[in-house]
Amino acid sequence: MSSKEITGAEIFLECLKKEKVDTLFCYPGGVVLKIFDVLYGQKDLRIILPRHEQGGVHMADGYARSTGKVGVALVTSGPGATNVVTGLATAYMDSIPLVVFTGQVPTALIGNDAFQEADIVGITRPCTKYNFLVKDVKDIAQTIKEAFYIASTGRPGPVLIDLPRDVVTNKAEFHWPDHVDIRSYKPSVMGNKWQIKQAAEAIAKAKKPVAYIGGGVILSNAAAEVLEFAEITKIPVTHTLMGIGGFPGTHPLSLGMLGMHGTYYANMAIHNSDLIVAIGARFDDRVTGKVEGFAPEAKIVHIDVDPTSIRKNVRVDIPIVGDVRHVMVELNKELHHSKEPWDQIRKSWSKQIEAWREERPLTYEYADDVIKPQFVIEKLNEVTRGDAIIVTDVGQHQMWAAQYFKYDKPRDWLSSGGLGTMGYGFPAAIGAKVANPKRDVFCITGDGGIQMNVQELATAVENKIPVKVVILNNRYLGMVRQWQELFYQERYSSVDLGSTPDFVKLAEAYGAIGLRATKPSEVVAVLQEALKAKQTVFMDFVTARYEKVFPMVPAGASINEMIFGEEPKKEEKKLKAVK
Amino acid sequence: MKHIISVLVENKFGVLSRVSGLFSGRGFNIETISIGPTLDPTVSQMTIVTTGDERILEQILKQLNKLIDVIKVTDLAEKEYVEREMCLIKVNAPAEHRAEALRIADIFRARVVDSSQKSYTFQITGDEKKISAIIELLRPIGIKEIVRTGKVAITRE
């Protein structure tokens, strides 16, 4: 054995340094002891110990979404590994680049039902972009290099590397490959020139066009190009839940979100459009509503890095496969050349859209005596001046956070869109704060969602990660309750969270700050106090219990068939005033 | 519509399950699948027979292409190709039926690869039509067992 040989565990650490990993979310156990021994006392990596492996992976995810870098986590075999499955599936559905390492029993025992053995490569095959079982210490470096490459290129996604105990204890020389060449993996970057020309022509010809942007705009860092595109062509822009921040929410051309809980004007614009320019979006069923009734008159241009997204759910007239940013740069060049009188071309369409905006703006009914959840979000927007990273859980609060906070920048909105994972928000917010210590990070969650990973309070407090948590406490699994009220004859089955825990005391028990507001007049003070605090804060906003998210496209309906809240319409208001 | 798809993949463990998992996870059909080595020992060749409308087929081809271990996907429906399948058929062959069984085998150029006092095993190679035809003719005599390889196919020059 030559003296240059080092253990697999040491190679692992060298590889992380080569990949410039600065933070590792990791939870120890038997088969990874050797790796943790190497991690002990080293100074190049920030080590965060979550209190549950699921929390650890969501933290890595929050780190990745807020920075665009690859998030990295390490857990033990068996139960440690199975605990990361939800986190992987969450990242997979939203195309988030992660590399997750799992320990594995020694190679000789694999398949023997050994203690803490799980076939994690088999289990995670459908919820990772790719996964590896490393069988030889000599393959560790190459595998890690490939994993980071696969995770971060093309349509990004999580990659898992399974490391058997003997592979990390055996020794080999460390060779860092200087480049990766996987013959069977060559993602397309540049879009087809001719198709881009076709798209530019279609945009110039269209009378009623809409740009529909998704998470791909965020992932490929194309927000500036999308803004340029919209401003050249005066095309109104609507975004998906994942596309929030891909176009400034305060921009006059912004239509807000479309789809199930989208704005009336966004859905009407899409439904009546003659051209949809889909940019890094995938026509998810929450967006299209009933597919057969979707945008009946529209031609569709679809720009996406993943060819499988194109024509998966809807017909597409002009497909452009490529990295969204690259394609937008080319498309903008094309449009700059064509000196169309854009303002003139768009005049009547803009007028129509303004009419829809006025007809049904996004509203709720304010109350003096009870806190409306939308009000809390509006005030949070004011108190932070819209300059904060907002991380949500899943449910009504998520939709209100999407509707009533105005996001002007990409990567300021982190939410589990594809999988819809309750329990994502708080740990992801911790990960985002670790990556962005100078930014204010708020988690907007529900009384249900916060209880799904509340143990991470210990992680936040222990590591001094001051995340501010807004709990919209309606004592209900509100979103499910809403569906039961509207579509299940008010048969409220298993949605009443009854006496939720005292979140103020809970926070204090962990050494964090707990604040509470029960009246609208207290909301701003609580938000301001939390904003100033240097510690982790739980804010318990005791809100109206029966509030529902509107507008809403019921499941199975077309997106122009929206239902609205009970809030009185303008005419009715006038009538009441006369009486 | 039936399609034969030829897929070149990395010869690594787990590749078959990635491909079959893709079909099962998305509700696509696999009618037959066969895998074997190629001249390059690091590459394997899969031939998959599947059914589905145009939209499903487009998804299958794209999804296969997207798999990291897949090197090349060819939809043979767009090409001229030759397809073959091999089938082993074990038939009852008591004294009174032996001559008849051999006569049918002869018509299809099937070879006898095993024989006992009560049975014959035939090996037949051909396209789907030919194999179905011999099975139909042998059925009245009494087929005990059939084993088929699934199709392999190659483009014509």
Ligand SMILES: Cc1ncc(C[n+]2csc(CCOP(=O)(O)OP(=O)(O)O)c2C)c(N)n1
């Ligand atoms: C892990 C998980 N389990 C179940 C669900 C289904 N689900 C979606 S929203 C929701 C209710 C969430 O309640 P809460 O966190 O209090 O938020 P609210 O809707 O009340 O704002 C449930 C149970 C889910 N999305 N994720």
Ligand SMILES: [Mg+2]
């Ligand atoms: Mg709730």
